[in-house]
Every structure is written in structure tokens, then in C-alpha cells.
Amino acid sequence: MNRAGLVADRRLAVMTPPAAPQPETHLSEPPADRSTAESSRPRFVLRRARTPDVRRILDLARPLVERRVLVAKEAVSYYESLQEFHVAESDGGDVVGFGALHVMWEDLAEVRTLAAAEDWLGTGVGGALLHRLLDDARELGVSRVFCLTFEVEFFTRHGFRIMENQEQVDPEVYSELLRSQDEGVAEFLDLARVKPNTLGNTRMIIDL
Ligand SMILES: CC(C)(COP(=O)(O)OP(=O)(O)OC[C@H]1O[C@@H](n2cnc3c(N)ncnc32)[C@H](O)[C@@H]1OP(=O)(O)O)[C@@H](O)C(=O)NCCC(=O)NCCS
Secondary structure, eight states: OOHHHHHHHHHHHHTSOOOOOOSSSEEOOOOGGGOOSSOSSOSEEEEEOOGGGHHHHHHHHHHHHHTTSSOOOOHHHHHHTGGGEEEEEETTSOEEEEEEEEEEETTEEEEEEEEEOGGGTTTTHHHHHHHHHHHHHHHHTOOEEEEEESOHHHHHHTTOEEOOSSTTOOHHHHHHHTTOOOHHHHHHHTOGGGHHHHTTOEEEEEEO
């Protein structure tokens, strides 16, 4: 099957209404208006990342890092932040997408390192992962989620808006955030030292 056929087939399959979600492994939630009876199986599931996933995540991230779409990070950073990650796993057992939620403050988190494998783009993997990460944010008590991205339309469709400036950041919180060593926090604060990394990216935020 050629790649177009494969993608089309996956799109149909992901449209299948999912079975009841399990506590840890969840079937993908397709958009309601895409329901079809053509396939009985969803083609990917979401689950928390596990240590053996990191090598695959690194492989999938590498070309995106080279294109400066994702921030370059050492392998050890992926292991250290593993609990922040969810992955999408195909029914063949491959990791076909991943994404993380990083808490920054009492009310604030960042969606980071969100990506779908190239041949799975447009099949709902990214949207499903994003919704899972936003659910995590709600569960953790976070009310605003930031992201830095080239994918403005994708995030806009999911309720994010472009951040005009340092809106809603209390000066006291700002000075606390300044103490962070985290690159994502620096990007949120729009600090000069991270400007070369953020060139062309858009700072976006969603109120949950
Ligand atoms: C952003 C990104 C994660 C989106 O992933 P994705 O899996 O392609 O996202 P989705 O499939 O959920 O949505 C993309 C498109 O597919 C469509 N789609 C989603 N589910 C679908 C389905 N079941 N059937 C048909 N189409 C579907 C969506 O409507 C959307 O279409 P549109 O662009 O015409 O509106 C992906 O483009 C990516 O990896 N980008 C590079 C990394 C990056 O920039 N990450 C963000 C910053 S961390």
C-alpha cells in the first residue's frame, strides 16, 4: 500500500468509536462526526510513557530537532522527565506519537515535545495526545497551559490563543519563575537568552 493509502486507511480506522477507556491504557477518542462502522478496531492507544520508549522517542524527535521544530535535549533529560510523557502506540506496538506536560507554577504548565510520527500525521495522534495532556493539567490543578510552536493552526483549533505579551503574570510570580533553570520557563517569560531558540515560533496559551 502506498503512503497515501496507508494514511487514508488509518484515518478511517481511527474514526471507529472507542471501547470504554481503561485506567492506564486508553483507546483514542476520534471526533464524533468522523464515526464509521468500517473498522472495528482503533489503530492507536494512548498510554503513559515507559523507559523502553525513550529510544524510539529520540529517533522520532531527531529530525524535528534538526529542523529546530523541537528543542534539543539530552537522552538523560527524556528519562528524567519520563513521568510527564504520554505516548500513542499503534496496534502494531510502535510508538507513533508522544507529548509531555511540564508544570511551571501553581496555575501554569507547558505542553512540550508533542509530535506525531511522519507517516501518522493527520490521523488524530497529535490531537488525542494534546487532549490527554490537557486532562493531566486539569487533574493536577493547572488552569493555564502554554506552548511554543510553529503549529499555530493546530493549537488554535484546540482552543489555544496567541499570547500577546507577559499577560497575567503577577510580578511576584515573574521573579520566582526567573529563578528556574528550565528552558521552557525562559521561553514562557520570553527571555533574551532563549530568543535564538524561539525564532519564528509563536507563544500560545489556553485557559482551561
Ligand atoms: C502538531 C502535530 C503534533 C499534530 O499532530 P497530528 O497527529 O498530525 O495531529 P492531528 O491528526 O490530531 O490533527 C492534524 C490534522 O488531522 C486532522 N485529523 C485528526 N484526526 C483525524 C481523523 N481521525 N481522520 C481524518 N483527519 C483527522 C485534523 O482535523 C487536522 O486536520 P486539519 O489540519 O485539516 O485541521 C504534528 O504536526 C507534529 O508532530 N508537528 C511537529 C512537532 C511540533 O511542531 N509540535 C508542536 C510543538 S511542541
